[in-house]
Amino acid sequence: MRSAVNWAVLGLVIERPSYGYELFQRLERRYGGVLDPPISQIYAALNALERAELIEPLPEEERAPVSEDALRPAAKRQPKVHYRATASGARAFREWVAEQMREDPRHVELLRRIAGTAAAGVDRAGTMRTLVDAYERACVEEASMLPLPPAREAATPAAAAGELVERLVLAARRGLLDAHFAWIAYARKEIDAFERTRTRTIDEPADA
Amino acid sequence: MSLLTLERVSKRYRRGRREITALDDVSLTIAPGELVAIWGVPRSGRTTLLRIAAGLEQPDGGDVRFRGEALAPSHAEGLPRGIGYVEVGLASVGGESILDQVAMPLLARGTAPETARARAMLQLERVGAVGCARLQPRELDPTERVRVAIAQALVGGPRLLLVDDPTRHVDLLEREAVLLLVRSIADGQVAVLMTTGEAMGVSGVDRALTISGGVLRSEARPEPANVVALRSVRSGAERL
Numbered sequence: 262m263r264s265a266v267n268w269a270v271l272g273l274v275i276e277r278p279s280y281g282y283e284l285f286q287r288l289e290r291r292y293g294g295v296l297d298p299p300i301s302q303i304y305a306a307l308n309a310l311e312r313a314e315l316i317e318p319l320p321e322e323e324r325a326p327v328s329e330d331a332l333r334p335a336a337k338r339q340p341k342v343h344y345r346a347t348a349s350g351a352r353a354f355r356e357w358v359a360e361q362m363r364e365d366p367r368h369v370e371l372l373r374r375i376a377g378t379a380a381a382g383v384d385r386a387g388t389m390r391t392l393v394d395a396y397e398r399a400c401v402e403e404a405s406m407l408p409l410p411p412a413r414e415a416a417t418p419a420a421a422a423g424e425l426v427e428r429l430v431l432a433a434r435r436g437l438l439d440a441h442f443a444w445i446a447y448a449r450k451e452i453d454a455f456e457r458t459r460t461r462t463i464d465e466p467a468d469a
Numbered sequence: 470m471s472l473l474t475l476e477r478v479s480k481r482y483r484r485g486r487r488e489i490t491a492l493d494d495v496s497l498t499i500a501p502g503e504l505v506a507i508w509g510v511p512r513s514g515r516t517t518l519l520r521i522a523a524g525l526e527q528p529d530g531g532d533v534r535f536r537g538e539a540l541a542p543s544h545a546e547g548l549p550r551g552i553g554y555v556e557v558g559l560a561s562v563g564g565e566s567i568l569d570q571v572a573m574p575l576l577a578r579g580t581a582p583e584t585a586r587a588r589a590m591l592q593l594e595r596v597g598a599v600g601c602a603r604l605q606p607r608e609l610d611p612t613e614r615v616r617v618a619i620a621q622a623l624v625g626g627p628r629l630l631l632v633d634d635p636t637r638h639v640d641l642l643e644r645e646a647v648l649l650l651v652r653s654i655a656d657g658q659v660a661v662l663m664t665t666g667e668a669m670g671v672s673g674v675d676r677a678l679t680i681s682g683g684v685l686r687s688e689a690r691p692e693p694a695n696v697v698a699l700r701s702v703r704s705g706a707e708r709l
Contacts, residue, residue, distance in 0.1 A: 290511045290637075394686055394687065397679055397686060397687045398686075398687035398688075398689070401508060401671065401677050401678075401679050401687045401688075401689045402687075402689040402691070404508070404668040404671045404672070404677065404689075405506075405671045405672065405674060405677040405689040405690075405691040406689075406691045407668070407672050408672060408673065409645045409648060409649060409652075409669070409672045409673050410645050434668075435667070435668040435669055436668075438668035439667055439668050442508070442668065442679075443510075445681075446510055446513075446681055449681060449682070
């Protein structure tokens with residue numbers, strides 16, 4: 262799957278089960294200016310993701326209480342198909358994120374340490390959060406030290422080419438930091454979910 | 470003395486039977502003339518933080534002080550004196566010209582229309598949007614909308630400007646100009662507290678914080694001497 266829109270839609274569905282129009286709005290809020298697909302492309306992404314069994318329709322009885330968006334009169338009239346991620350969808354998304362980050366050894370090291378901590382059990386969720394916090398601090402420090410791009414004011418073609426390269430290099434650094442930042446938000450949710458699962462397992466009586 | 474102080478501020482919303490924590494034990498101070506960016510995704514609590522700092526919402530717990538005094542709940546006509554709030558997606562009331570829209574906070578205060586318009590024009594010049602003065606709100610492009618919203622927030626002469634994600638709907642190539650404008654406002658001794666959803670938004674700020682789940686988490690204070698020269702960005706990419 263090559264389409265950035267498909268991956269973005271999958272990421273949003275993993276965060277929260279959702280339907281086409283709501284996903285369109287969430288995508289616009291989150292990635293407006295970077296990804297601006299027409300709504301038809303959201304529906305195409307949902308079809309492609311469902312065909313690949315990365316998402317599935319959410320049974321009606323499992324839907325969350327009515328969200329704000331669904332209160333709009335237009336949305337009330339017809340039931341929307343809500344989608345949630347399948348286990349293979351969540352796995353595919355994790356692998357895709359890892360792929361995006363592979364070129365950053367610092368991030369690989371963080372993942373290695375989180376994996377080591379995860380194996381040690383639920384009481385280590387705090388340690389994992391500390392690792393993620395420290396990583397976030399490093400990212401925000403780096404982002405704050407990147408200058409704004411140079412003005413487009415070069416007098417010669419050679420200088421203009423130099424500026425162009427500087428702007429592109431800077432944009433690449435920023436793009437990576439944006440990806441890391443999205444990953445940090447995602448990692449925090451995963452750690453919360455990990456802690457809940459582990460707590461449930463421990464709380465269950467031995468004969469259950 | 471700090472200009473704005475939030476001390477252990479918390480805020481919860483009810484949604485049906487659910488309770489959502491928008492802010493959890495948030496403490497923050499802003500010094501006069503300082504430019505502070507809060508980096509967070511939508512629903513992280515970032516807008517609630519700005520609205521509470523503006524007195525537009527009341528916290529459930531904690532204190533908010535502006536110039537040493539408790540922030541009074543804002544009146545129907547808007548914000549406490551000395552605070553400007555920039556919400557992009559400027560309210561387009563009726564068919565007034567942009568000039569009149571920018572002048573509106575002054576007109577609401579009872580300033581004479583000619584004076585109000587003259588001061589509105591000065592602010593439109595300051596934000597680089599003089600050309601929009603005679604236009605209607607619906608004629609603006611996204612970047613102009615941000616500039617005009619900033620002009621409207623500045624017209625009352627605030628000491629603190631609160632700006633909610635100014636680059637969100639702005640074309641990629643024009644975002645830096647918007648951020649440079651925000652920087653120039655802080656350099657003009659108006660403190661700015663801004664939210665952003667992207668790495669570019671924290672470039673050139675005096676202090677950057679992150680927010681998620683209603684909690685302020687990381688803080689960075691780039692020293693000007695540490696701001697990497699572009700040449701070293703390339704080696705930086707290899708180092709990481």
